Amino acid sequence: MATVINLEEIKSILKNIDIIAAMEEGFIQYSNGNTVVPPVGELLFEKPKGDAHIKYGYIKNDDYYVIKVASGFYDNVKLGIASSQGLMLLFDQKTGVPKAILLDEGHLTDIRTAAAGALAARYFAPKKIKAIGIIGTGIQAKLQLQYLQKHTPCSSIWIWGRNKENVKKFVQELGTDFNIQIAESPSEIAKNCNLIVTTTPSEIALLKAEDIQVGTHITAVGSDTEHKQELESELLKKADIVIADSIPQSKSRGEIYKAVSDGKISENTVIELGTAVQDLKLQRTSEDQITIVDLTGVAVQDIMITKAVYNGYLKNK
Template sequence: MTSVINLEKIKEITENLDLVQAMEEGFIAYSNEQTVVPPVGELLFDEPKGDAHIKYGYIKNDDYYVVKIASGFYDNPSLGLASSQGLMLLFDQKTGVPKAVLLDEGYLTDLRTAAAGALAAKYFAPEQVQAIGIVGTGIQAKWQLEMLKSVSSCRNVYLWGRNQEKTAAFAASLGTEWTPIIAKSPDELARKSNLIVTCTPAEVPLIPAAAIQPGTHITAVGSDTPHKQELEAGVFIKASLVIADSLNQSKSRGEIFKATQAGTLEASRVVELGTAIQSGITRKESDITVVDLTGVAVQDIMIAKAVYHHYKTSTKC
């Protein structure tokens, strides 16, 4: 029998999961070639502006395979809808029998992306974070901060968004747990923060290379298609360590793709995230580091499995 797990139940379950640890295990398996992850399927829309991604794959000798469809339609909030939508399908790897339909409306994609951001900060952010900089004001900006709480004690956060009203509303929504400061520009945010997370659908770079200070870590989240770019390509000239969630995907999308196209980064300098974690790479406090997250199907596999296992356990009680 195929389980259908709705969003309300998924939210309840994910409160009890260690998603950062799940992402770490998944990325290590991916870099160790223990997964089968085909190229991303993609649909791009102009009217209205949006994109849909089909990601799928499996971990070798595991119980399941997963197919995920996730979309982002950026006019949705004006219609009273979340920008992110989608679902995940989990199948028995040995028989192809559908085991679960996860009607998450894009929620699990948001969570697994934010958990990957926290994982990047866990290993590659400076030991002393003076301020976190968040570029963007959408749901991913919120979740990146939420997940960062598990790996950083810093609560000073600079915020920047294109829309001043949305940025002010985002700052107000953080409550007393954070000390938010609205930056006048991405330049100011970069000069004041040494842990920066970019999570916008920008197609023109926002973060100037000249503003990045020594000792800064950047997690780039928004550039998940060939056309998007949040960082000036010159950032990679200054970076001591450049990490891709997927070396293969960085050949066709993401900040690393844009930088190699621009000639500011040699592909041979890039290390894959799972490999970097296992190798125990250390950074000097003055190093500039960049982790480029384009989103890999192994993340969807790990989070779908975790939700399904917890659901099966709880429904047996």
């Protein structure tokens, strides 16, 4: 019978796992062609607004394969429910026998996404970070900020969100560990920060090319369907380095998809994250470069974090 691991136990196990290192290994395996990751399954909802993603795959010659279902329903906050929901299913790769059901309620998706953001900043953010800008006020915004502190620490923070009440609540949740400024617009974030993370489900570009300073790094997290967009396509044209977590996925979703569709960049100029982390020449080489990492979310991340939690569970038995 498959082991059922609930959210509280998952959170306890995560304390002893280096998730950023796991993400790096996963992206390398992916870009080196050592994984089988089919196209994303997707359900889009209108009433209420939401989406569900089915991501699945395996690392070749590994012990397991993983199927993940994760959703985002953005009106859940009105019901007192987290917008992220979901679960992970772990199977024996040799027999197909179910080994574990991780009832993570979307938490593992949130954590692996934040860890990927920290990994992106580790290789592409400028060495001297004057301020971190966070666009969005949800759980992912908070986790991105927390995980950034592991490799690119900075206590000067600028926050922008559409809903002022949500912004105030978000600032209160962050406590006194940061020096926080509330921006009136995304452009104000751009004018004051050289490390920016976008975490919204916006379908209209929030950051404009004309607002971005020389030397800025942007990690775009929110645009994970063909309809979402947080960065103006002209901004990707302006960037010196454009990174995709998955080049195949960037052909149908995310900021790169929009910029290519708009004729602003060519697919040939995009570098895959797992390739870039292995080659210094493909990483930031100057403090003046503008860099963008487009994170659409790849199944290999789910594979890595699910395996890590399950192995941690076995150690604790």
